[in-house]
Amino acid sequence: MGKKVKKGSQDPPKDVFDPLLIESKTPATVVLMLSSPENEILAKACDALYKFASKDDENKVILLGLGVLEHLHRLLSHEDPLVRRNAVMVLGIMASNHDVKKSLRELDVTNSLLSQLAPEEDVVIHEFATLCLAYMAAEYTTKVKIFEQGGLEPLIRLLGSPDPDVKKNSLECIYLLVQDFQNRASVCELNIIPPLLGLLESEYPVIQLLALQTLELISKDREARILLGENNGLDCLLNILENNELRDLHIETLAVLGNCLEDVHILQQIQLTEGLKKIVSFLEASTVPDIQKNAAKAITKAAYDSEIRKILHWGEVEKFLLILLETNNDEVKVAASQAISAMCENMDSKYVLGLQGIPQLVQLLSSDNEEVKEAVVTALTNLTTSSPRNASVVAEAGGIEPLMKTLNAQRDGAISSAIAVLTNLSLRESSRVRIQSRGIMSALVGPLRSTNSQVQSRAAFAVAAFGCDADTRAELRNVGGLGPLVELLKSNNEEVRRNACWAVTVCGSDEPTAIELCRLGALDILEEMNLSTKRKNNFSEAALEKLLDNNLCQKYSRMGYLSSNNIITNGFYDCGQVKHGGKFLSLEELGKQELTDRRAIIFINAKPQENVAEEKVQDESQPVSAAGSKEKLRKGKGKKEEEKPKEVTPVTTPVEEEINIENAQWIPPPDFILMDYINEASKMILSLTTTREQVVALAQFVADKMGGPIETEQLHNFWWELDMSQIEFGLKSNIVPIGKIKRGSFYHRALLFKVLADRNGIGCTLVRGMYNRAWNEVKLVERSPKGLLLPPQEYIVDVMFEPGRLLKQGSAKADQYK
Numbered sequence: 001m002g003k004k005v006k007k008g009s010q011d012p013p014k015d016v017f018d019p020l021l022i023e024s025k026t027p028a029t030v031v032l033m034l035s036s037p038e039n040e041i042l043a044k045a046c047d048a049l050y051k052f053a054s055k056d057d058e059n060k061v062i063l064l065g066l067g068v069l070e071h072l073h074r075l076l077s078h079e080d081p082l083v084r085r086n087a088v089m090v091l092g093i094m095a096s097n098h099d100v101k102k103s104l105r106e107l108d109v110t111n112s113l114l115s116q117l118a119p120e121e122d123v124v125i126h127e128f129a130t131l132c133l134a135y136m137a138a139e140y141t142t143k144v145k146i147f148e149q150g151g152l153e154p155l156i157r158l159l160g161s162p163d164p165d166v167k168k169n170s171l172e173c174i175y176l177l178v179q180d181f182q183n184r185a186s187v188c189e190l191n192i193i194p195p196l197l198g199l200l201e202s203e204y205p206v207i208q209l210l211a212l213q214t215l216e217l218i219s220k221d222r223e224a225r226i227l228l229g230e231n232n233g234l235d236c237l238l239n240i241l242e243n244n245e246l247r248d249l250h251i252e253t254l255a256v257l258g259n260c261l262e263d264v265h266i267l268q269q270i271q272l273t274e275g276l277k278k279i280v281s282f283l284e285a286s287t288v289p290d291i292q293k294n295a296a297k298a299i300t301k302a303a304y305d306s307e308i309r310k311i312l313h314w315g316e317v318e319k320f321l322l323i324l325l326e327t328n329n330d331e332v333k334v335a336a337s338q339a340i341s342a343m344c345e346n347m348d349s350k351y352v353l354g355l356q357g358i359p360q361l362v363q364l365l366s367s368d369n370e371e372v373k374e375a376v377v378t379a380l381t382n383l384t385t386s387s388p389r390n391a392s393v394v395a396e397a398g399g400i401e402p403l404m405k406t407l408n409a410q411r412d413g414a415i416s417s418a419i420a421v422l423t424n425l426s427l428r429e430s431s432r433v434r435i436q437s438r439g440i441m442s443a444l445v446g447p448l449r450s451t452n453s454q455v456q457s458r459a460a461f462a463v464a465a466f467g468c469d470a471d472t473r474a475e476l477r478n479v480g481g482l483g484p485l486v487e488l489l490k491s492n493n494e495e496v497r498r499n500a501c502w503a504v505t506v507c508g509s510d511e512p513t514a515i516e517l518c519r520l521g522a523l524d525i526l527e528e529m530n531l532s533t534k535r536k537n538n539f540s541e542a543a544l545e546k547l548l549d550n551n552l553c554q555k556y557s558r559m560g561y562l563s564s565n566n567i568i569t570n571g572f573y574d575c576g577q578v579k580h581g582g583k584f585l586s587l588e589e590l591g592k593q594e595l596t597d598r599r600a601i602i603f604i605n606a607k608p609q610e611n612v613a614e615e616k617v618q619d620e621s622q623p624v625s626a627a628g629s630k631e632k633l634r635k636g637k638g639k640k641e642e643e644k645p646k647e648v649t650p651v652t653t654p655v656e657e658e659i660n661i662e663n664a665q666w667i668p669p670p671d672f673i674l675m676d677y678i679n680e681a682s683k684m685i686l687s688l689t690t691t692r693e694q695v696v697a698l699a700q701f702v703a704d705k706m707g708g709p710i711e712t713e714q715l716h717n718f719w720w721e722l723d724m725s726q727i728e729f730g731l732k733s734n735i736v737p738i739g740k741i742k743r744g745s746f747y748h749r750a751l752l753f754k755v756l757a758d759r760n761g762i763g764c765t766l767v768r769g770m771y772n773r774a775w776n777e778v779k780l781v782e783r784s785p786k787g788l789l790l791p792p793q794e795y796i797v798d799v800m801f802e803p804g805r806l807l808k809q810g811s812a813k814a815d816q817y818k
Helices: 027-033 039-055 057-065 068-075 081-094 098-107 110-117 123-136 140-148 152-160 164-177 181-189 193-199 205-218 222-230 233-242 244-260 264-272 275-285 289-302 306-314 317-324 330-343 347-364 370-384 388-396 400-406 412-425 429-437 440-448 453-466 470-478 482-488 494-507 511-519 522-531 540-549 552-559 587-591 609-618 654-662 672-686 691-705 712-717 720-731 746-759 812-817
Strands: 601-603 735-737 765-768 774-780 793-797 806-808
Touching: 027 039, 027 057, 039 057, 039 068, 039 081, 057 068, 057 081, 057 098, 068 081, 068 098, 081 110, 081 123, 098 123, 110 123, 110 140, 110 152, 123 140, 123 152, 123 164, 140 152, 140 164, 140 181, 152 164, 152 181, 152 193, 164 181, 164 205, 181 205, 181 222, 193 205, 193 222, 193 233, 205 244, 222 233, 222 244, 222 264, 233 244, 233 264, 233 275, 244 264, 244 275, 244 289, 264 275, 264 306, 275 289, 275 306, 275 317, 289 306, 289 317, 289 330, 306 317, 306 330, 306 347, 317 330, 317 347, 330 347, 330 370, 347 370, 347 388, 370 388, 370 400, 370 412, 388 400, 388 412, 388 429, 400 412, 400 429, 412 429, 412 440, 412 453, 429 440, 429 453, 440 453, 440 470, 440 482, 453 482, 453 494, 470 482, 470 511, 482 494, 482 511, 494 511, 494 522, 494 540, 511 522, 511 540, 522 540, 540 552, 587 601, 587 735, 601 746, 672 691, 672 746, 691 746, 691 774, 691 806, 720 735, 746 765, 746 774, 793 812, 806 812
Parallel strands: 601 735
Antiparallel strands: 765 774, 774 793, 793 806
């Protein structure tokens, strides 16, 4: 019998391996399985790795160390959809780790991930590919690669995916990408606005929030705002504000609307549909600090455009801003104050905000928060600039005292703005007096020493504004404020230099301050500044001229010229020409020097000793070393300016003895002979009717007192130097009162002529020449034969050769006299 064979049975092929079930408990083994050629093993290995990586971040690091990323990157291009799906899932879940993201960038997986976004791919692949891209897009280089490799278009397309996770991941990736301005322009071209507006109606709050955040970034570009208006996006945003159920989205919605406010056309569109009223009403009713703060910031940004400010004013945003000042949140107060500052550029808004807001702002000046204080005082600066009415409101609201205290604030911005407000208030005399009475100059010394250029500039400007009277200038001088003011003249900041020059111009209006400024080196700095085309300004020349005009000793020493407006008064002295860079010594310093063979210092002092001592007691702070206090000239011709003293014997008072004992200040002796000259000249001129006659008579008088006329040929025999030496030796001093000189040369006679002419109201100049020469120039009006007045002619007065002779300026004889 043959072998019985079972029907239907067949032996398996010899080359087929029986299925083998492997259970692995180590990730390393599973990673090795990713090299398998079998699709099923690859898919299951990826699935296992996904579950392992999902557990915690440490597992992701383990897989990274096993080199899993290289295998997964390769599998992204696998032909089997299931393998690709599972590989993308592993990459998506692992990309949340920082080290994994770094390695993925090094592997350059961006292009492979973008290829997974094709429409025909599985939704799960879309979900995890976009998830991985969203994690990686936080880094700039990845953003660039996504943009360059055309990733924006598929990401925007996936915003319409039916899967919410795909929408969320794609939207998050786009949100990160549009933080770069180049990508913002591109997404607008790809028509991103409609899908974003569609996502605002999503049932998932996270998607709505991301859509609004993305719209906020995109709407910073004008093109996006236009598209937003064309696609009815403004209505969508306003509907969100009106829906209390969406209150969690109100902050972001206002941020988008805030960007829209920066565009005039969009704002007009909102205004026409009464959308602005809805926004303002919503803001007034809101008590959420973030909403209030962001709304105020949006108004601040938008209000930089004049047309927008008008529309905002029509929308009565001022009421909302004033409400915000009453909140208890400091950040809101800061934002509201900044918005008020911006809205002040509109005059109507400035009026409304000034009338109703200034009292509130003044109260906030006492805040302990330095940021609030700075924002508030900045708002007050803008409110009071070019608005005398608002400046008055600040003063009436009691703002001067807290503003003065703000000068000691910690922030430079607060100090700078407080100075600006006080300066604005100074335009009103009553306010200026109140501020001065509170020691404004003392308070400005600190800001003058600041290292902040804006503080320096405004402090110098304030010195110019408040230094308009002698008492305030004396205060600045006594508290040491002139030193830092002079230092500001050296500033490299043009505005600081300009304001410092202006302040010096104002402060140099009286002699004591001008002398102190000169002592501190202001003249040298100003002279150097005026030589530079880059550093000089409109006020530097005026400052130099003002200092010299109120310190005639230095002016004549430096410039060799005194104009007819420069009136020589008691205390003037001529120490000769000072070389450039040489130190100019005060009369007190010169008086303490020992007798030398150098040129004598000619001194003018027609003031009795008693008066000098009395003035010393009244004001010890004012130096007597220059020109003393100016005496008032009498306008009428022939009137005596000074009465001759009844007693010519020097009297030493107890007060003077005390001064001498303390040696507080050297007091120059009076020149009684000069007093006699002044009285005699006044009596003589009183009887003369024309200026020409007065000039001639005065020239003859001067020549008579200084040795008489000298023949030109005998000039070398006129030994005036010997007489001067004898006088100096007799006085044991280099300082010689002009009345002591009986044989005077050119510069002695010219100086005496100028002194007497100034005392008697005759306008003349004093000009220093070469080789001990000096002369006086006068202007005389002539009459034509027909009796008409001719333009004044300039003459040089001869007080040396033919006293009283008038030499026409520019003539040969005039040039010879010089």
